[in-house]
Amino acid sequence: MTMQGMTRWLRPASLGVLLWASLAGPARAADFYLKAAAMTKTMPNAGPTITMWGYVLCDATFTPLAGQVVQVPGPRLVVPPGDTVLNIHLFDGLPSAGSETSNTSLVIPELPATMVPTWTDGTTGPRTSTAQRVRSFTQETAPGGSVTYTWTSLRPGTFLYESGTHPSVQVQMGLYGCVTIDAATGPPAQAYPGVPYDNEALLVFSEVDPAIHAAVAAGTYGTAPYTSTITYVPKYFFINGAPYPDTLAAPMFTKPFVLGQRILLRFLNPGEETHVPVLQDLYMTVVAQDGYPLPYPRTEYSLILESGKTFDAIITPATSGLHGLFDRRLRLTNNMSSNGGMLTYLTDNGAAGGCPGAVGSTLKLSKSGGQILFTWGNIALASSYIVYQSHVAPLAPFTQQGTLNPTAPADGTTGATMPMPPDNLVFFLISGDNLAGGGCVGPQR
């Protein structure tokens, strides 16, 4: 992991600020402009480059916002608390998909909306012939055009959005994403009334069968051997659009990880299979499913995460350590290679979300008598140092705290100290050229 990669974890927070600013106003309506388009993802282990379909966040002319690219899963849409209307303006930039049309649409399964089906003959409205089958759950967007989809019965929750047209093709191609609506902005924010959280992570589970994607890209989907998604045999298994170890490249949490804080995990499954996420060394309190708060939260370490399902759960890690999160249905390969698939970490490695090749070499920070105490795992002390940076924009260059005392024990049992720094600093432990850990001390809001 490079230093450049690490700075990326700050982006969602600043993006959130941007969205909020653009949405504030008397209308109390949240408007998002999405463009559906093709993209590619390259799989780890010298794997293939796979054509996928995703969404990119745009301005009102459907020009991608600065820094935004087509992504799978699509951009998370954050609806401010109290908004009563959600408008998603969808531009269809999809390529031709062979026997399937390139029309598309957007639905949110758990939120009611006025939906008029489109039939296989392209008409809408009441069914006039038994030969008509549904190809779209709601009004379609034609290539090059746009349609606005509106929801007026909003409630707090974590929801999936996905294509409602030819869903067996378009959803598995990647046309899905997440809408979140909090009950209160805080701090602390409330996911549901009475369910506060300090930090959060999205966990979107999905899979890819490269053969079907190749057929769609080549325009041969619908003909043998890929007559339909019935032939689906996924080979790559994603959390947030990437298989392990690429799951570690993106930030896991929206804020720096602080021990003892309440972290909201938003589990979503837009894939075609049931997955069973299991937490290592942690329990979670499941507070909601399908965007409905549970009257009595459940304490468990595993979830049955079916297709189309969303769960919200709170973890409150009290100790540092490597908290693995993996699919116990053993979707843990990249094609046939071990150590892949649906695996990531809920660690106090801060922005890194985990450190490949640095298991046990975590950086832990705590306040102690007006000083900040660093402890760490097994590292080569002579070539290690700690850097820090403000995580509040504008970003400043990294400041080096200095090399670690080579006489300190390598297992960090006593650690190093520095005077209590100002808030809003995030620290990284660099060992050689590698990130060996990261973290910060509160308050960090």
Add this chain to the structure above:
Amino acid sequence: MNRDRKRKRTTEAAALAVLLLGIAVGSHATILGLTGTSPNPTFAFIAKQGYISTPDGNTIYCWGYANAATGAFQLPGPTLIVNEGDTVTITLQNQISIPGPPAAPGPAVSMIFPGQQNVSASGGTAGVLTQEAPSDGTTTVTYTFVAAHPGTYTYFSGTRMELEVEMGLYGALIVRPAGFDPNVAANRRAYDDPSSQYDHEYLYLLSDLDPNLHPLVEQNKLNQYDNTTFFANNWLVTGRCFPDTMADPNVGYLPSQPYNTAPLTHPGEKVLLRFIGAGHDMHPLHHHGNNALMIAKDGRLLESVPGVSGPDLAVSDFTQTVAPGETIDAIWVWYGYHLGWDEYGHTLGGPGPFEPNEIYAQSTLASSIGVSDTAITVPAGTGHAFLPPPRTFRAIIWGSGYANPDLDPNREVVTATRSLTNPDTFTITRAQEGTAAEAWSVGSIIADTDHGLPLPVTMPSIQNLEFGQYASGSPFLGQSGPLPPLQGGFNPYNGYYFMFHSHNEKEIVNNNVFPGGMLTMMGVLPYGAPIP
């Protein structure tokens, strides 16, 4: 008068309970496993390879955690049974060597313990989830944790799980609550809460395997091993496929599959079912005979206020959906509740004891009735115990001076339906089953019971029936009847047997041959029949 009756009944029940206890002392079926020495149990494991046998005639190359003290490969790994608060230490070495040709060292292996917190791992090499033991046979990895919460847990390899879990590196971990005592009924619990008390416990560790994948490992063709095309053909309960599940534990012909799952109980006793998902797939484990009350998941009671309220969010269900990696604790009880006949074959007036649990609901008459009345009232608030309308139930009315209806020569059988609007008012149909309508005074007893209710069908000729291994030849518990030659014979105490099985019916086969796979038979034996 009514109070006197109740008091007397209670005394009788207590006396009977003592009697039963006298018979049943020491017979609280428990789960086999390694217990170690509290408070610092230490277990030494060696990952080994070996073969399991399946009833379709196959022998399948597998990997498993072996107890180093015996060195014997086994599947699943040893069931670890420790006490709440114990500091548990497990050492792991790895002797897996892939036969080939060409022979090759096995991969590193490890252990992870979902549900245990602050697990420390040392030794070996770092893997993606924990420290791993390379297959040199000598490197030792040590895992240590405090078993802080009672419950049912699992352990499995945290290394190349799509390979190593498939090959069999998994097992069960049971944490007994503080104060657990198998010989004191009140302290024989799954959790700290008294509602988790049980009489017998059984382990259902559910797994599945694809017999086409294992030879690829055995023959060192790992480059062809593709778990994304996993297609199970064998389904196991605690390491065995039916009918091997019902054989004795540690039988010589299953040398590497030591654990059986042959549950037995008596009517009315609480059976704790510990379910663990250890394979790839979810299994809908269906128990016949009665619903079970799911009291815990993942080692935590289903309770509204954790640690305080007890399992007030428990779910009564007839199928437990056991997902891989998760655990479920459920309590199952069977007695002949509204079975439709007296399961003991009693006739009204005796002979034959009046068994426990034969009365499903009981109250008294709040006002007297004559021989032609068709409505009765019971004391306010007591009617709720009876079946709600529109269901009709059979009831017996007898004089308050008699301990049970057998003793009252004037007892009357009626059918009764509760009023829709007043639960304490019943509409009754008089003088059933050959009894005569009587005038009943205030305080006379009315009970919903199948006691003395004859079998409602005429049994067909045995020439027209097919009997299974567990058939007794009689519809009555504890009685036998004629059987054709070579049928039955597995049911010496003439109990009732209920199938506990995956309701994904393709999973109750051995490689496409029914019956087999994920299936056991729960035996409800008559009172007094010994349970190991």
